[in-house]
Amino acid sequence: MSLAPTGTVGLLVVGGGPAAHAAAAAYRGAGGPGTVLLVGDDDRPPYFRPALSKDLLRSGDPTGTDDDGLLLEDLTGLDDVAIRVGTAVTALSPAERRARLADGTTVGFTACVLATGAEPVPLPVPGADPADGVVHLLRSLADARALLEGLSGAGSVVVVGSGFIGCEAAAALAGRGLTVTVCGTERVPQAARLGDAVGDRLADWLSEAGVWLRGTAEVTGIDPTAGGRRVHVRDGHPVDADVVLVAAGARPRVSLAASAGLPVPGGRVVVDERMRTAVPGVLAAGDLVSARNAAAGRHLAVEHWGDAEEMGRIAGTTAAGGDAVWDSPPGFWSDIGGRVLKYSAWGDGFDEVAVTTHPGGGFSAWYTRDGLLCGIATHQADDDLDTGSDLVRRNAPASSAPGTPDTR
Ligand SMILES: Cc1cc2nc3c(=O)[nH]c(=O)nc-3n(C[C@H](O)[C@H](O)[C@H](O)COP(=O)(O)OP(=O)(O)OC[C@H]3O[C@@H](n4cnc5c(N)ncnc54)[C@H](O)[C@@H]3O)c2cc1C
Structure with missing residues (x-):
């Protein structure tokens, strides 16, 4: 593919979710050179997706204002950040460091972060x-x-x-x-x-x-x-x-990455703990990646809001020449009818689970694998979540998990 030049940015961010948003902000925050351009094919700037299955469906108006209340921080308030929504990046040439947009324009970049997320299966x-x-x-x-x-x-x-x-x-x-x-x-x-x-x-x-x-x-x-x-x-x-x-369920949106020649084994873009792909100048973050987690010592595929933000932050920092690695245990929260489950875990399997219960209906489930603590899920037990998450990060032995097993 040969793309005629019409302009060059320091960082091109492809996507309009939390990973894209965090990558653009982190690049700017880390002093990356040149302009940042975020291109997203949703018709809105980045917004808080988790509300869609919770408050928005419950009430129709989750913020008491309107859909604008869901928008993430407006990046155009930052110097030299531009956002184009409602248009897709349709082609990417890593060798030329150029991309084509759906409207036919092309843009050159020094670095590119792919954050195209996932789509329902x-x-x-x-x-x-x-x-x-x-x-x-x-x-x-x-x-x-x-x-x-x-x-x-x-x-x-x-x-x-x-x-x-x-x-x-x-x-x-x-x-x-x-x-x-x-x-x-x-x-x-x-x-x-x-x-x-x-x-x-x-x-x-x-x-x-x-x-x-x-x-x-x-x-x-x-x-x-x-x-x-x-x-x-x-x-x-x-x-x-x-x-x-x-x-x-959802599947990663990897067609742009694949057509650009990036390997997508198992349907995901593979990145290291700094969110670098195998192709120089191209990084990736969020739901579409299998990323190496430095503390886990292996690649993980996770589809959680907080991890997409964290991976985006790391990608933007790396692209700017800064130092950041992914080494925290992935995690999510879920709100089912007002009951909140919180989870922090490597997320790629467990051998055993022991449940501890707390007064008032709270509980903590401690997951172990090969004798090591690999995850915790809690309801109304934030102290256990903090303790468990720290133990998971340190790959602590299963015997470190506090409490009395009650496997119900
Ligand atoms: C209804 C719902 C509720 C959720 N609730 C929770 C929750 O409670 N807790 C939790 O941890 N996680 C939750 N998640 C998961 C979380 O939202 C995702 O993990 C997160 O949004 C992934 O972020 P991302 O930036 O990788 O991708 P996405 O948020 O999917 O964003 C990717 C964006 O890129 C755009 N895009 C794709 N291809 C192109 C292209 N070629 N050009 C331009 N733009 C493109 C897409 O339109 C999309 O806007 C929820 C997800 C959904 C759908």
Whole structure:
């Protein structure tokens, strides 16, 4: 590919999520030379995506203002930072250090951070593609607004998928007075990732939020009915609903990186602990990468808000010539009907889990692997989260985990 020059920036950031936002801010903060240009194909500047499955669905107006209340800090307030939203970067030539935008313009760069994130995985069954304002996916603010519009006059919703986005959305929608059924392939949510004891508690939270959970319920197809859909479940009764939300997971958006010649083994861009790809001048951060974590001593693939921000910060600092490495345990939080789960873990598997309980309903789940503490999940136990996260980072032996096991 040969791209004619129309201008050169110090840093080109491709993407409009937290990794892109943090990369641009960190580059500027670390004194990187030249202009920063962030190009995102969402029609809005970077905003707080986690609200979409929680407060926004619950209330329709999470900030008491409007969607502008979700925007992250306005980067154009910083010197020499420009943002172009509503347009994609369609081609990248690392050798020439140039990129082409959807409107045909090209831009040269000294360094580039790819932060193209992830997109919902379509459900591979008939009738599951978004359609008619009845079947929805949820990734962007526009998706959330379309879902809210589709709910007008609706009385019932089926959520396909019992991952965190599915559970959060289901609880939020039940809070609006809708009849909500979650169909998940696992018996209880997150059983494989977090263990049965935590999964059972998440199932309880859904039930307390008024959600009907159908576990071990693989959806095999979705058919139109008069005004809604019938969701078919293997070995079970179908469920009828006015609206269907498909929340069956996300996959990294790697097509730009792949077409630029970057290796994408396992569908992810591989970076080191400084977020450098194998190609000079090109870094990557956030949901699309498999990144080496210096404390874990291995590559990890995580899709969490805080880690996307942290990786973006590291990428921007590295691009500016600064010193930063990724060495904190990844982690997320989830809010299901007002109950908050917090998690800090390497996230790539565990052998055993021991649960400690606290007065008032709090709990902590301590995960171990090969005799080392590898993760902690807590509810109303922030002290345990801090302790556990520190022990995970130090790869401490399992015997360091405090408390009395109660594996329920
Ligand atoms: C509904 C929802 C709720 C969530 N809740 C939580 C939560 O409670 N806690 C938590 O830890 N995590 C949560 N997450 C996950 C978290 O939001 C993601 O891990 C995070 O947004 C990833 O950041 P990112 O910058 O890598 O990618 P993204 O946020 O996906 O941003 C990537 C951006 O790049 C743009 N883009 C892609 N390709 C191009 C291109 N070629 N040119 C220009 N722009 C492009 C995309 O349009 C997108 O705007 C949630 C996610 C969703 C969808």
